[in-house]
Amino acid sequence: MKKTVIFDLDGVITSEEMYWTTAGLVLHELLYSPRYWNVNGRSEYTPPRTVEECRAWSEAVFPEALIQGLKARAVNSNWDTCYAAFCLYLIDVLAQVSDHAALWPPRVEDAAWNARLRGQLAQARPQVDPERLRPLTNPTLAGYTGFDLLARLDILARQALHVESEGGLGHYSPSWKFCRDLFQEWYLGDALFTQDYGRAPWQTGKIGCINFEQPLLPVEQLRATLEDLHTQGYTLGICTGRGGFEALTPLRNYGLLTFFSAEHIVTHTEVAEAERRLREEGRPLTLAKPHPFPFLRAAFPEYMPGDPLPPRGSFLVVGDTTSDVRGAHAGDAFCLAVQTGARTEEARILLEQSAPDFLLEDVTHVPALVRQIDDLGTIQRLQFHEREKAEQLLQRWFALQMDLRIDSIQLTPKAVSLNSFNGFYRVGGEEYFFKTHVEDQGVLAEYYNATLLHEAGYNVVLPVRTLRRSGQQMVIYPVIRWPVMFDMMRALETEQPVQASFEQLVAAEQLECERLLHIYQETEAPVSAEEHEAAPIHQLFWYRLTGGRLTSFYEGKSLPLPTQPEREITFAQLCTYRWCINGQMQRLTLGDLIERAKSVLQPAQAGLTVVGHGDAHFGNVFLEEGREYLYFDPAFAGRHSPLLDVIKPLFHNIFASWMYFPREIAPDCSLQVKVDEQEGCIEIAYDFTLPPVREAILQTKREHLLRPLLAWLSSQGALPENWEEIMHSALLCCPLLTINLFDGQRLPPLIGWLGLTYAVSLGQETEILSPRLLVETVEQEC
Template sequence: MAEKVIVFDLDGVITNEECYWVAAGLVLHELLYSPRYWNIDGRKEYHAPQHAEEAKALAESVFPVALIQGLKARAVNSNWDTCYAGFSLYLIDLLSLLPASAREALQPLRPWEEDWNTAFRAALAQVTLPEIGPQRLCSLSDPIFSGYTGFALLDRFNTVAEQRAGLKDVKIFSRYSDSWKFVQNIFQEWYLGDTLYQQSYRRKPLQPGKPGCIHDEKPQLPLDQITTALKALRAQGYTLAVCTGRDWQEATTPLKKYDLYQYFDKLHIVTDTQVVEAEQSYREQGYTLSLSKPHPFPFLKAFRPEHRPDAPLPPRGSFIVVGDTPSDVRGAEAANAISIAVYSGVRTEEARALLEQSQPDFLLKDITRVPELVAQFDDLGTIQRLQFTEKAKAELLLQRWFYLHMQLATASVSLTPKATSLNSFNGIYRSNTGEFFFKTHIEDQGILAEYYNAKLLTKAGYHIVRPVRTLHEKDRQMVIYPVVRWPVMFDLMREVETGDTHRATEEILVEAEKRECERLLSIYRDSLQFVSPAEHASAPVHQLFWHRLTGERLKTFYTGKRIPLPRHPESGIPFEELLTYRWRINGVVQPYTLGKLIKRAEVALLPSREAATVVGHGDAHFGNVFLEQQRDYLYFDPAFAGRHSPLLDIIKPLFHNVFATWMYFPFEVEPTCTLQARLDQEEREVVVEYDFTLAPVRLALLQTKLKHLIYPLLDWLRSIDSLPDDWEMIIQSALLCCPLLTINLFDPKRMPPLIGWVGLTYAVYMGNNGVFSWKD
């Protein structure tokens, strides 16, 4: 299995970046009011605030949170870049207040130079300045910024300066420009404070007396919540990585301070330090390339420490990125990662809206929800459920699953959700080696591992698609096939059932069924073998019947649940009480209650019994059968293939191919459903009136199965003294399981209550009568 990696942004996710925002605001405050810089109020000295409350108030007076969040929402992700954007807005605003001659004298702009600042300060002193503050600044919603984000937005200030301040040929505004480095240096003075700044840069700050905002930094959430989340992810086998715009010291210092550093892999921590080194290396080769967020490089470097900017992208979904800004989402998407955005760093409605508009793959409140979410990513059941409601998301998770569990680098994955996909999913994936069909079966609360034993079926004489690759670990079943272009029998039956005969007719389908029944009977005769109770108990087919009945599936679906009444879903009856009611179906009282049918089935379907077994597919419903050349069945997905009783082998195709239209198309069937049901509580009786009429093609198929497979099979087994005495109870009990336990009949997302009662009625009726009442 490939390494599982989650890459975390720090600020707004794990660390609280308010101290960075304060530092940014203090930079702007110092530039505006210090006699060393622009000194707009003419003060003689500038004193750095010494207390956190005073520092925060000064910072927010010039750089409010709403403006910072607006910049971050536009993918200005680094706090250095955010501060530089604020600097640019203020500089342009002040320049616009000067007369044209003063502006001309100040060109070209050189705000990083002391003599230029002296000249600028003198020019400002010659005019009467209005109240300077954030309310005067050019709004980010101004059309001049429309469509500009990230580094492009920083570059856009050149145009803003020309249009709003009447300047000419402005070229100073960009990332890593001299003005950017000038602002970055002042920022570091405020953030680190005098002592740490001198330790880091081996020089004294230009403006001394700064205590350092870093010492006021706090975690984004209560520390115990962060620790619990990180521990849970480590327990799930994840390598925890970091991708941050901070430099190495500023990223690792708070992690060590909070005792969180231990949860992250040092090789997978990527900061601005590594990004700058990579950019410098490229500049030495003659390339000008910005590799900071939202460029995918730092995310990919955190995922794979050996990554280089010119390396190919990994398969989609190979790793996960957790961030709180559109920049994180864009970078994750560019890196082919799964993006999880958290709201914890969002402070304004505008920022929230822009984060949502960036369309992350998943949105969560904060990182405490991440372990529960990602625990579902490796569960094929999650993909099976999502394929019907969020297909693109399901395909993304499947690409990730292929990469992690089968080391398959897929270029794309296309799921084909179908009505037959009740406990499975399938589709096509493409890679550099071609196009392939995949199929998996999801057995919730499975007891036995499923098996894809195509070799056994081929040897026995089945016409079956041979897989090119299989994975059959418990809860991780996947089969890869060459692409087959023949139509699936399920689709052909549905077409004929609804009057569409352009690809097949009832005669073609029934003749194909007759041919296959005869071949199947021949395979049964040739592969007959008696096995011991222990050998029979290990047969995978029991997963479809006895283990569902006695394991967690029956309990999960119904135990402790209230069963809603048809057409009156607001009322209902506890399942445990319903088990005790008699059933009167179309005026006929059924011999056994549902509770007694279940008890009877537990005995009849017991796996550990001697049996005459055959080689069987086990789950050969029409969703697993192609029709080749309009005549021959071509099987695939032998998830339950093995050696087992022929009485069990015939049940799934018998029920699902003939009787289960309501199960596959519940919302289409509901408007025309004739079932009427009521509870006679005095008599403790369920009274049902229902027309069990089958579509002509289904009825013809049933008659063909009975005539050419089931009756001859029973006669043959009887003739060789291999038909169990309780054969009829075995068939009835297996048929009971098909409608009752294939899916939850009363899951409102999948089944209207009325159709749930159709399934319940079939279960009770077939558990009592089997299928022989349909023989004529």
């Protein structure tokens, strides 16, 4: 699918001010020229000669507040805006003469009709004041927008003038066409109008507002914006109510026209031609905005009225009015609304109420936004609080990146989805499961290498399709109905109904530990430092420390104390203080642990490697037939050190409930923090203990994987002297860098401190992993 952005012009790229000036000049001429109504009895009418005069005359009869009020109600075309004001003035003027019934229906294009109106106005001495119009507060028009509002003008006229005939003020009526032609006289000026229409204006001397058009923003900013979108691979189009000549001339003058694809430019000219063809077929239909046709034709040049709509989000629309939002949504596009066209508070409120998909300050923000729209990280974040929008973005992503036109999609956000998302989609009557991992500040591309695991002996779900493009990874699986270990562990520890017993879960862990050790032994092989450096598992540890995540999470940031939210301590301070946890003084500071981790986890080290999943936490594990693990989502599968392969499941399956359920855990966690700035010490006292099922999993992992693994590596002469530092440094990264512990919107401060406590304690030799017992085992078996 082609990546396409369709731009409205006025209020987005081009300024509408000269169009508004033009509309006011039309009204001014109708009101004051001896050729038309001549409400103040002039003997002649001489058009203004400067742009300043043009603006002053226009503003006197058509103030911006009235213009914005109409545009906020989706009267989008400048011709229609002008005509709506014309109708309101006409109704007001006719209401002030004695025999207005004789002047209905109006024939403003007819000289004799204008003469009759002038005669009555000469006797009535009417008041002409835009404040008298107040159209948008009139009950007859209240709540109506777009063409519906224009259609109500006939009803307003009948009510105000007590006339019976209908259709006097209809859209595309003779009066509408007359106002349009008069508009063109003022906008184009004598020379261009004569060239385009083949006759001179009825009132000559018009200098042409088109000659004073200005871009909405500096041309350099607009050019940089369009260049950026081109660099991202977007095709740019235009959908405007302007005629073809008027749309292209200013863009050509600004040097911007070359950015737009000719086949994706739709103006009033193309819309009028499509309407003409429909009339010839006996299907009269108005196709101008907010009808979706102009947007759809701009995005898909072969589109015809009545064709099926494309998938939601197949293209993007950048507009500035409620009409743009309505039209874009009716065409199943995403609408990026810019506020540059909404110049009053009322217009801004109505634009927001029209519910654009995204609201931007101006068009220069579009390139950054579309990067986010097409970024899986955006979908991952939105799944928790704007799931419907996230699903729509993902549907678009599948079409763009994998050429999948899916019928329906459902994200299934879970607490375990800290850096991932998954769900189901249907296509052609078949249902599939999808999953991706989103690595913020990632340096290495992830590799979904399920085949490698399968061939090594892992019980793993083989995907039906995988996308491995850097930053755009996705795995699609057949739908698996087995329960997920993460859900069952949580249900068991919270005493909720569960599909397996305590004993079954522990037995499954033992079985998998024994199988995992066997796989390690069967797949062991030495690798060079260069080969080891390329292992994807390093993304989870060393590259999170050095690739930007540590800095983006914590540099210059502070964390409030749990019981003193007004008192904060900076991360820099936390790194220098000594920590005393439950009465035990920790040997190394947090800063010491981070620096050590950067050294011992450095990837370019030769050594023994095995084939491992890398990220086998319980969120990536089904329990098949109630007895054995079935893996999926091998985002970091590869050949790497077994000391690192065991770390993520060791931490996340046992110690990380607070990370997944922070607001549920916080009330049951008693944690006190005391900061002694003079001594440079932080004292932590907490009583957060492991639930029995997680304690049992830890003991099983110690007995059936960690002990025999270390003993086997030692017997092979492959256990590094600093193996404890390697494992504890990797454990440090899990609580510290999986999520931002200082993110107050995600975590209560107490849970942030609990995470820091785990980072400091797991990062150095503590009783949590019983390191002495492990060392004794290694020594005994050697």
